[in-house]
Amino acid sequence: MGVCLCLVCKKVNPITEQNCSRCHSRLNTRNYASIQQSWALLVTATILLVLANIYPITLLTNRGVVTNDTIFSGIAHLVHLGLYPIAIIVFTASILVPWLKICGLGLYLCAISFNIPISKRKMMIGFHIIEWIGRWSMLDLFVISLTVALVNMGQLLDAKPAPAATAFALVILLTQLAAKVLDTRLLWDRLETHNDAN
Numbered sequence: 001m002g003v004c005l006c007l008v009c010k011k012v013n014p015i016t017e018q019n020c021s022r023c024h025s026r027l028n029t030r031n032y033a034s035i036q037q038s039w040a041l042l043v044t045a046t047i048l049l050v051l052a053n054i055y056p057i058t059l060l061t062n063r064g065v066v067t068n069d070t071i072f073s074g075i076a077h078l079v080h081l082g083l084y085p086i087a088i089i090v091f092t093a094s095i096l097v098p099w100l101k102i103c104g105l106g107l108y109l110c111a112i113s114f115n116i117p118i119s120k121r122k123m124m125i126g127f128h129i130i131e132w133i134g135r136w137s138m139l140d141l142f143v144i145s146l147t148v149a150l151v152n153m154g155q156l157l158d159a160k161p162a163p164a165a166t167a168f169a170l171v172i173l174l175t176q177l178a179a180k181v182l183d184t185r186l187l188w189d190r191l192e193t194h195n196d197a198n
């Protein structure tokens, strides 16, 4: 080994150096600030997700009468109409997946920040689950457009995205960023220091 990656310009420097030979910034083997950045993004995402669940996500105008739907009432409507498969997709994409993502990332950050002894195997499984869930993020946005399209087709209604839709889109963006900024080497460090077999 004996090398250290500059976190600013990505130049590989000898580990004996204090400063990067290219950009002269201080060399650190691990980006510890990434934990705080990840926490900040995750906390913001959690607040926005709560708001996205409380505030209306669609505004409907029916012959001049404006009604609105939250994620929950939208799902309730779908169930009432007997559209169970769509109700399940909406529930999975707009409630289950975002909350799982936030809880999973939160657990990870806790494990790193507070040195919680979680077994190597569980950490690895969790890491793959978070990566796998990340791929389904676009499903959330797809569901919003699908819901609006369904409402527009079904009746002579005019559906528009309401404030919660913006909050919801931000949740997707922020959770992705929270996972992306985190220096995963901090996690591997932990795995290497906790050499338990279970």
Ligand SMILES: [Zn+2]
Pocket: 006, 007, 008, 009, 010, 011, 020, 021, 022, 023, 024, 025
């Ligand atoms: Zn540099």
